[in-house]
Amino acid sequence: xxxxxxxxxxxxxxxxxxxxxxxxxxxxxxxxxxxxxxxxxxxxxxxxxxxxxxxxxxxxxxxxxxxxxxxxxxxxxxxxxxxxxxxxxxxxxxxxxxxxxxxxxxxxxxxxxxxxxxxxxxxxxxxxxxxxxxxxxxxxxxxxxxxxxxxxxxxxxxxxxxxxxxxxxxxxxxxxxxxxxxxxxxxxxxxxxxxxxxxxxxxxxxxxxxxxxxxxxxxxxxxxxxxxxxxxxxxxxxxxxxxxxxxxxxxxxxxxxxxxxxxxxxxxxxxxxxxxxxxxxxxxxxxxxxxxxxxxxxxxxxxxxxxxxxxxxxxxxxxxxxxxxxxxxxxxxxxxxxxxxxxxxxxxxxxxxxxxxxxxxxxxxxxxxxxxxxxxxxxxxxxxxxxxxxxxxxxxxxxxxxxxxxxxxxxxxxxxx
Amino acid sequence: xxxxxxxxxxxxxxxxxxxxxxxxxxxxxxxxxxxxxxxxxxxxxxxxxxxxxxxxxxxxxxxxxxxxxxxxxxxxxxxxxxxxxxxxxxxxxxxxxxxxxxxxxxxxxxxxxxxxxxxxxxxxxxxxxxxxxxxxxxxxxxxxxxxxxxxxxxxxxxxxxxxxxxxxxxxxxxxxxxxxxxxxxxxxxxxxxxxxxxxxxxxxxxxxxxxxxxxxxxxxxxxxxxxxxxxxxxxxxxxxxxxxxxxxxxxxxxxxxxxxxxxxxxxxxxxxxxxxxxxxxxxxxxxxxxxxxxxxxxxxxxxxxxxxxxxxxxxxxxxxxxxxxxxxxxxxxxxxxxxxxxxxxxxxxxxxxxxxxxxxxxxxxxxxxxxxxxxxxxxxxxxxxxxxxxxxxxxxxxxxxxxxxxxxxxxxxxxxx
Numbered sequence: 164x165x166x167x168x169x170x171x172x173x174x175x176x177x178x179x180x181x182x183x184x185x186x187x188x189x190x191x192x193x194x195x196x197x198x199x200x201x202x203x204x205x206x207x208x209x210x211x212x213x214x215x216x217x218x219x220x221x222x223x224x225x226x227x228x229x230x231x232x233x234x235x236x237x238x239x240x241x242x243x244x245x246x247x248x249x250x251x252x253x254x255x256x257x258x259x260x261x262x263x264x265x266x267x268x269x270x271x272x273x274x275x276x277x278x279x280x281x282x283x284x285x286x287x288x289x290x291x292x293x294x295x296x297x298x299x300x301x302x303x304x305x306x307x308x309x310x311x312x313x314x315x316x317x318x319x320x321x322x323x324x325x326x327x328x329x330x331x332x333x334x335x336x337x338x339x340x341x342x343x344x345x346x347x348x349x350x351x352x353x354x355x356x357x358x359x360x361x362x363x364x365x366x367x368x369x370x371x372x373x374x375x376x377x378x379x380x381x382x383x384x385x386x387x388x389x390x391x392x393x394x395x396x397x398x399x400x401x402x403x404x405x406x407x408x409x410x411x412x413x414x415x416x417x418x419x420x421x422x423x424x425x426x427x428x429x430x431x432x433x434x435x436x437x438x439x440x441x442x443x444x445x446x447x448x449x450x451x452x453x454x455x456x457x458x459x460x461x462x463x464x465x466x467x468x469x470x471x472x473x474x475x476x477x478x479x480x481x482x483x484x485x486x487x488x489x490x491x492x493x494x495x496x497x498x499x500x501x502x503x504x505x506x507x508x509x510x511x512x513x514x515x516x517x518x519x520x521x522x523x524x525x526x527x528x529x530x531x532x533x534x535x536x537x538x539x540x541x542x543x544x545x546x547x548x549x550x551x552x553x554x555x556x557x558x559x560x561x562x563x564x565x566x567x568x569x570x571x572x573x574x575x576x577x578x579x580x
Numbered sequence: 581x582x583x584x585x586x587x588x589x590x591x592x593x594x595x596x597x598x599x600x601x602x603x604x605x606x607x608x609x610x611x612x613x614x615x616x617x618x619x620x621x622x623x624x625x626x627x628x629x630x631x632x633x634x635x636x637x638x639x640x641x642x643x644x645x646x647x648x649x650x651x652x653x654x655x656x657x658x659x660x661x662x663x664x665x666x667x668x669x670x671x672x673x674x675x676x677x678x679x680x681x682x683x684x685x686x687x688x689x690x691x692x693x694x695x696x697x698x699x700x701x702x703x704x705x706x707x708x709x710x711x712x713x714x715x716x717x718x719x720x721x722x723x724x725x726x727x728x729x730x731x732x733x734x735x736x737x738x739x740x741x742x743x744x745x746x747x748x749x750x751x752x753x754x755x756x757x758x759x760x761x762x763x764x765x766x767x768x769x770x771x772x773x774x775x776x777x778x779x780x781x782x783x784x785x786x787x788x789x790x791x792x793x794x795x796x797x798x799x800x801x802x803x804x805x806x807x808x809x810x811x812x813x814x815x816x817x818x819x820x821x822x823x824x825x826x827x828x829x830x831x832x833x834x835x836x837x838x839x840x841x842x843x844x845x846x847x848x849x850x851x852x853x854x855x856x857x858x859x860x861x862x863x864x865x866x867x868x869x870x871x872x873x874x875x876x877x878x879x880x881x882x883x884x885x886x887x888x889x890x891x892x893x894x895x896x897x898x899x900x901x902x903x904x905x906x907x908x909x910x911x912x913x914x915x916x917x918x919x920x921x922x923x924x925x926x927x928x929x930x931x932x933x934x935x936x937x938x939x940x941x942x943x944x945x946x947x948x949x950x951x952x953x954x955x956x957x958x959x960x961x962x963x964x965x966x967x968x969x970x971x972x973x974x975x976x977x978x979x980x981x982x983x984x985x986x987x988x989x990x991x992x993x994x995x996x997x
Contacts, residue, residue: 269977323985458905483897494896548978551911560874567919
C-alpha cells in the first residue's frame with residue numbers, strides 16, 4: 164500500500180465475547196429506532212437482536228460495545244470507520260441496506276458538527292491541495308485499472324441509453340462535453356484537473372484543438388503523457404504537472420471535469436479570477452462538471468477523513484454566486500446528471516466486487532471494505548438525490564459563441580453513437 | 581388611452597429656438613465623449629454638432645437645453661423620458677443607434693442610483709402587484725393584437741431554426757416547455773401568470789393535462805376564458821383572476837413563463853414556500869421562465885418608471901439561493917435563451933412599426949415613441965447580453981420524474997416541427 168488511505172486511525176479489534184448488558188440493549192434500541200424506517204434490524208455481538216418492524220431490508224451486526232456507542236454518538240463518521248474496521252457488518256444485500264440507511268437521513272437538518280465543518284474548512288493552499296489529491300489519486304494506476312473503464316475516466320459517465328456500457332458511456336460523456344463547448348479545429352483549450360488525460364486526448368483527436376491540461380497527481384500525469392506520446396498527440400496536448408492556479412495566457416475554452424469538488428469553497432474567488440482572465444475573448448467559453456448539492460452541507464465526515472480530504476460539493480447557488488458572477492460570466496446551460504452518476508458508480512462497484520481479492524491482497528482488508536462502502540454509499544447518494552452532478556456551461560456575457568439551440572448537440576451526438 | 585402609460589410626467593416642450601451658448605457646447609462635448617465609442621454624434625437645437633470620430637452610426641438630436649442637461653445628469657432615466665417627449669431624436673437607423681449606445685455602458689459599474697433602487701425596492705404586496713400588472717397588461721387586447729402573434733404570447737419565443745417565423749417560434753416555445761416538463765395525460769398543472777392563456781390551452785390540448793391558470797390582469801383573463809370556451813377546453817383549463825400566492829392544493833407541475841420578473845425579489849421567499857408546498861409529490865416538478873441578469877442590478881430606471889413598475893430581473897444566483905434552495909428543490913436543467921429573445925423582440929418591433937399610425941391615433945405620440953424605444957432597447961439588451969432569458973427546470977431533490985437524457989426532448993421536438 165503506497166500512501167496509505169487507512170495508514171492510521173482504524174483499529175481492528177477482536178469481536179467482543181461478553182454478553183450484552185441492559186445498557187447495551189437500551190443503546191441497541193436507540194440505534195434500532197434511528198434506522199427502523201430503513202427496515203434494517205440490529206444484532207449485537209452476543210446475538211441479541213431487535214427488529215425494525217415491517218418489511219426487513221437487512222441487519223446491522225454490531226461486533227463490540229465501543230462500536231455501538233460510537234455509531235450512536237457520531238454516525239456520520241463512525242459508520243464508515245467501524246465498517247472498515249470490521250466492527251460493524253451488514254447482513255442482507257449490502258447496496259440495498261446502504262441505500263435504505265442513507266435514505267432515512269436525507270431530510271435531516273444540518274447538524275452542529277456539519278456547521279462546524281463548513282465553518283472550519285481551510286483553503287486548499289497549493290501544498291495542501293497537492294497532499295489531498297495525492298492521498299486519493301496516487302494510489303497507483305494499477306488500482307484504478309481494476310475497476311474503471313480502459314481509458315481510466317474517474318468521473319460521472321453519460322449514458323445515451325440506460326443500457327449503455329460503461330466504456331461507451333464514458334466516451335459519450337467526453338463527447339457530450341466537447342459538443343456542449345462547440346469545439347472548433349485549431350482552438351486552444353485549458354483543462355484544469357485532467358485525470359489520466361482521456362478528455363484532453365479526445366478533444367485533440369476528435370476536434371483538432373490544442374490542449375494544455377493541468378493536474379497535480381504525479382501518477383496520473385505520467386500515465387497521460389505516455390498515452391499522448393503513444394497515440395501521436397504529443398504535439399497537440401501538453402500535460403502539465405502543476406496546479407491550475409498557475410496557468411497563464413488566454414484560451415478559447417476552459418474545461419474542468421471533476422475538479423471543482425477538490426477546489427474547496429474558500430478558493431472559489433481565485434478560480435473566478437482565473438476564469439475571468441483565461442477566457443476573456445469574444446469567443447471564450449467554459450464548462451464546469453462537478454458533484455454538487457441542493458443545499459449547503461459538508462460531505463459525509465468519514466468521506467472527508469478517509470476518501471477525499473479537503474473536498475466540498477458546492478450548491479449551484481454557491482457556484483453561480485462565488486464563481487460565475489464574480490468572473491462576469493453568463494450561464495448558458497446547466498444539466499443535472501445525478502442518475503447517470505448513480506449508474507456509473509453501480510458499474511464501478513460491479514467491477515470492484517470481483518477485484519476485491521486483489522485489492523485486499525495489495526491494500527489490506529480495511530482498505531478494501533472502505534472502498535466497497537465508498538462506492539456503494541456514493542451510488543446511493545446520487546440515486547436518492549442527496550448528491551447532484553452538475554455540468555455548467557458559461558461564456559463572457561456578450562460572447563458570440565452561443566449555440567442557436569441545444570438540438571444540434573443531441574442530433575450530433577445521436578449521429579456519433 | 582385607458583390606464584395611461586404616460587398619463588403624467590412627460591412634458592412635450594416646443595423645440596428651443598435659442599442659439600447654443602458656450603456652456604451648451606461644453607455640455608454637448610461631455611455628452612459626445614460618453615457616446616463616442618458608439619460612433620454616435622451629437623447635434624444641438626441650433627444645428628451645432630460634434631463628431632464621435634471614426635465610423636458614424638448616427639446622431640442624437642437634442643432639442644432644448646433642459647434635455648441636454650437632463651440626459652447628462654441621469655441618462656438611465658432621461659434617454660427614455662426625453663425620447664418619448666420628442667426632446668431627443670435619433671438620426672440614422674434607430675435600432676442600430678440604440679444598440680450602439682446600449683453597448684457603451686454594458687460594463688459600467690453599478691451606480692449609486694442603481695444601488696439605491698435595489699435597496700429601496702418594495703415588496704409587491706397583493707394590491708401593488710395588481711396595480712403594477714394592470715399598468716402594463718391592461719392596455720387593451722387590441723393594442724397587443726397589433727404586433728404579437730395570433731395567440732398573443734408575450735414572452736420569449738423559441739426558434740428551432742433562426743429563420744422560423746414568430747408564430748411557429750411561439751408554438752415551439754409552448755411545446756418546448758411541455759417537453760421539458762414531460763407532461764403526462766391526466767396530470768394536474770398550476771400555471772402562475774398565464775397571460776392570454778396560450779400555454780395553458782396548449783398543455784391541455786396537446787398533453788391532456790388539467791390546468792389551473794392564475795393571472796391578475798382582468799383583460800387577459802377575460803380573453804383566456806373566452807378562448808377556452810370557444811375551443812372546448814373549459815373543462816380542462818380553469819382560468820382564475822387571482823394572485824398566484826392564493827393558490828391552494830397540490831399539483832404535479834408548477835409552471836410560470838414570464839411572471840418571475842414581476843414578482844420582485846422581496847417576494848422570492850413566499851414564492852419558495854408556495855413552490856415547496858404545491859409540488860411536494862414524488863412526481864412533482866416545475867419550470868420558471870424569466871428575464872434574468874448575469875450580475876444583480878435594477879432594470880433601467882425609465883423601464884421601471886414607464887414600462888414595468890415593480891419589475892426586477894434576477895440573477896440565476898438569486899433564484900437558486902432565494903427560491904430553489906429554500907424550496908428544497910433540485911435544479912435539473914437551465915437554458916439561457918437570450919438570443920431567442922432578441923429575435924422575438926425584433927419580430928415584435930417589425931410588426932409594431934407598421935402599426936405605429938394606429939398606436940399613435942389611439943394612445944398619442946409619446947406612448948408610441950415610448951413603446952418603440954422599449955421594444956428596440958430590449959432587443960439590444962438581449963443581443964448584447966445585458967439581459968438574459970433563463971428557463972429553469974426543477975423538482976424535489978429525490979423526485980423520480982427526472983428524464984434519462986435531454987436527447988428525447990429534442991428528438992420529440994424535431995418530430996413535431
